[in-house]
Amino acid sequence: MEVNQMQRSFLEYANVLFREGFLDGQFSQLQMLADESNPDFVVEVVSLFFEDSQKLLNDLTTTLDQQNVNFKKIDAHIHQLKGSSSSIGAQRVKNACIAFRNFCDQQNVEGLSFGSSITFAFLFQLEQQIVAAGGAIPILSEFS
Amino acid sequence: MNLGMNFTSSSSSWKSNDKASDQFPAGLRVLVVDDDPTCLRILEKMLRNCLYEVTKCNRAEIALNLLRDNKNGYDVVLSDVHMPDMDGFKLLELVGLEMDLPVLMMSADDSMDVVLKGVTHGACDYLIKPVRMEALKNIWQHVVRKKKHEWKEKDFEQSGSFEEGEKCQKPLEDVDYSSSANEGNWRGSKKRKDEEDESEDRDDTSQLKKPRVVWSVELHQQFVNAVNQLGIDKAVPKKILELMNVPGLTRENVASHLQKFRLYLRRLSSASPHQNALNNSFMGPSDPTFLNGLDFQALAASGQIPSQSLATLQAATLGRSTTKSTIPVALVDQRNIFSFENPQQRNNTGKQQVNLLHGIPTNMDSKQLANLQQSAYMSQSNLVPSHTVQPQPRTQLLNDIAGTRVSRNGIDFSRSNSEMRVSKNVVPNYDVYNEINQNRNQDWTLQNVGSTYGSSLHGGPDVLRPVLVESGFSSKGQSSIPVKSLGIDQQFNSSLVDNSLRVKAEMGFENGLYSGHFGQDDLMSAILKQQEGMGPVGNEFGFDGYHLDNLPV
Numbered sequence: 001m002e003v004n005q006m007q008r009s010f011l012e013y014a015n016v017l018f019r020e021g022f023l024d025g026q027f028s029q030l031q032m033l034a035d036e037s038n039p040d041f042v043v044e045v046v047s048l049f050f051e052d053s054q055k056l057l058n059d060l061t062t063t064l065d066q067q068n069v070n071f072k073k074i075d076a077h078i079h080q081l082k083g084s085s086s087s088i089g090a091q092r093v094k095n096a097c098i099a100f101r102n103f104c105d106q107q108n109v110e111g112l113s114f115g116s117s118i119t120f121a122f123l124f125q126l127e128q129q130i131v132a133a134g135g136a137i138p139i140l141s142e143f144s
Numbered sequence: 145m146n147l148g149m150n151f152t153s154s155s156s157s158w159k160s161n162d163k164a165s166d167q168f169p170a171g172l173r174v175l176v177v178d179d180d181p182t183c184l185r186i187l188e189k190m191l192r193n194c195l196y197e198v199t200k201c202n203r204a205e206i207a208l209n210l211l212r213d214n215k216n217g218y219d220v221v222l223s224d225v226h227m228p229d230m231d232g233f234k235l236l237e238l239v240g241l242e243m244d245l246p247v248l249m250m251s252a253d254d255s256m257d258v259v260l261k262g263v264t265h266g267a268c269d270y271l272i273k274p275v276r277m278e279a280l281k282n283i284w285q286h287v288v289r290k291k292k293h294e295w296k297e298k299d300f301e302q303s304g305s306f307e308e309g310e311k312c313q314k315p316l317e318d319v320d321y322s323s324s325a326n327e328g329n330w331r332g333s334k335k336r337k338d339e340e341d342e343s344e345d346r347d348d349t350s351q352l353k354k355p356r357v358v359w360s361v362e363l364h365q366q367f368v369n370a371v372n373q374l375g376i377d378k379a380v381p382k383k384i385l386e387l388m389n390v391p392g393l394t395r396e397n398v399a400s401h402l403q404k405f406r407l408y409l410r411r412l413s414s415a416s417p418h419q420n421a422l423n424n425s426f427m428g429p430s431d432p433t434f435l436n437g438l439d440f441q442a443l444a445a446s447g448q449i450p451s452q453s454l455a456t457l458q459a460a461t462l463g464r465s466t467t468k469s470t471i472p473v474a475l476v477d478q479r480n481i482f483s484f485e486n487p488q489q490r491n492n493t494g495k496q497q498v499n500l501l502h503g504i505p506t507n508m509d510s511k512q513l514a515n516l517q518q519s520a521y522m523s524q525s526n527l528v529p530s531h532t533v534q535p536q537p538r539t540q541l542l543n544d545i546a547g548t549r550v551s552r553n554g555i556d557f558s559r560s561n562s563e564m565r566v567s568k569n570v571v572p573n574y575d576v577y578n579e580i581n582q583n584r585n586q587d588w589t590l591q592n593v594g595s596t597y598g599s600s601l602h603g604g605p606d607v608l609r610p611v612l613v614e615s616g617f618s619s620k621g622q623s624s625i626p627v628k629s630l631g632i633d634q635q636f637n638s639s640l641v642d643n644s645l646r647v648k649a650e651m652g653f654e655n656g657l658y659s660g661h662f663g664q665d666d667l668m669s670a671i672l673k674q675q676e677g678m679g680p681v682g683n684e685f686g687f688d689g690y691h692l693d694n695l696p697v
Contacts, residue, residue, distance in 0.1 A: 026274045026276075029274075029276060029277060030186065032277075033186075033189045033190060033193055033277075035193075038189065041189060044185070045182060045185055045186055045189075048181050048182045048185055049182040052180065052181055052182055053182075076226060076228075079226055079252060079253065080179070080180055080226065080252075082252045083180055083183055083224075083251070083252035083273045084180045084182040084183055086252055086273055086274040087180075087182055087183045087186050087273055087274045087275070088182060088186075088274075089274070
């Protein structure tokens, strides 16, 4: 009961997230994918995403802090983050990736750390929003 | 559908689909490979919803093992391009060679050169992330197509089963599964082409026991080179065969391949009438980059790139000796300007430029094009009033830009000291600028380009548009413009973004040029100016407050 309620309120709140540009059409596609056999699909995937992207961003930051920055690796990270955020529909995160990827081509370390901070911020923001919506991701995973 | 009859001779994997033949796509066995767990999970779910049988793995090695252990266990492979342990293209090749299964590539990367690479490596299709359900629903078509080829070949070796094969294949083609229009699937044209091929292959069956020829990438390359040398109009199988000089290849093999090739071209050029004119001009016999041109047509026909970009690309390849892998897509954008630009623009640099502005002229040889490119950029100086243009370094720059890889989507954020990247996605973002009604000097309308490019590249323009929302690129006085341009909301306005982003936007878009509509060339010239000299140009651009060092990160 509690789970359903939370999920419902989350789904309602999702509209707000759409409006605000946190999420885009791809997220709706995900919502449509959830069915009886996979009721928590959205939650599951979103959790996966947060886990994965936080790891990615951490890796990115670590790589950036090194003496000889491996730009190829960074590019790969950003690319992957872009891919997963676009698959989820995390619009702002994705856009941030798109925007700061250029720094990679230019081998601009400052720009990259700047960009990754922004991306991280968006990620966190999204996570917060979702939690606030009552679709508390970490908590919900206990129920599923 | 009586697929069962044919199965004694052909691939046994269809046997398992016998019962499912009524709902054909259901039960299709898909192997999906992606190192990103989020995407993998999503794809798996989507594919399951399509009633496919899904196996997922996150490593290419695992995928290969699965495929090798179970040769007939899968019908189609879906693979990501960028994977840590093995390049997706490598996997593509291996699967094609060893198991000969249809392989579809996926990536968030939609840049032309990567897509092209996929095509040339033999990918059946290239899906751009985020992958939508509609795209996945149609992957079964690739399986059918491939199977059809196999059946045809194998049937020819059997005496008597040929008739059955033909009959059985007919119902498959009649099944009414249409690809979603949005896919712009440039391989979709192949389906009809294949239907027409049947009659041609039937002729070949008079000589039975023909060993199957696999038109690998290399072989096709040789074929295309030969055709290229001879000229598409003069290319006859015999001569092509001689030129190719491949032992074991018969004239008939070449003939049938040539016919398919021609149909393919015809299909592509009839995809849009405007494109037709463009294509014709670039298919001259002396064209050294014929293959590139070809693939561009394919891509264009699919709607993946607008025809103007196609022309540009072809122009670019014509105008320079480029290797296949690096395509100067940068020039694409620049061309877009010229094809879409408002004829009202003041332009008094001569006839050539005028031609450009009204559309890509046909019947131009490469030299002319190269000149045009150069002079076209020169003409930018006239179009942009407040600029003082130094033509020479500019063209040099342009060549550099063109030669370098186009950057990914997005605004070019920072100052660049070395290489300049043309922001490919800037073009579609201009879509938004129309909404901004501020003082404009000239009436650049790039909206068409934007929406075309955007919508044709992705499932919908919403993917690209948000990048530059509500950009208030007005006069220099404004303080916090492009914060929003990232979709960054007010929270971040204050601390992080203010100065740096602001300056960048100012760099690119100010100069008292226009704040409303932005022609791509204006941005280009702005970016170029930036490249030419940060110092001297600085003031003009309002660089005053800008140094990356000041970033409060």
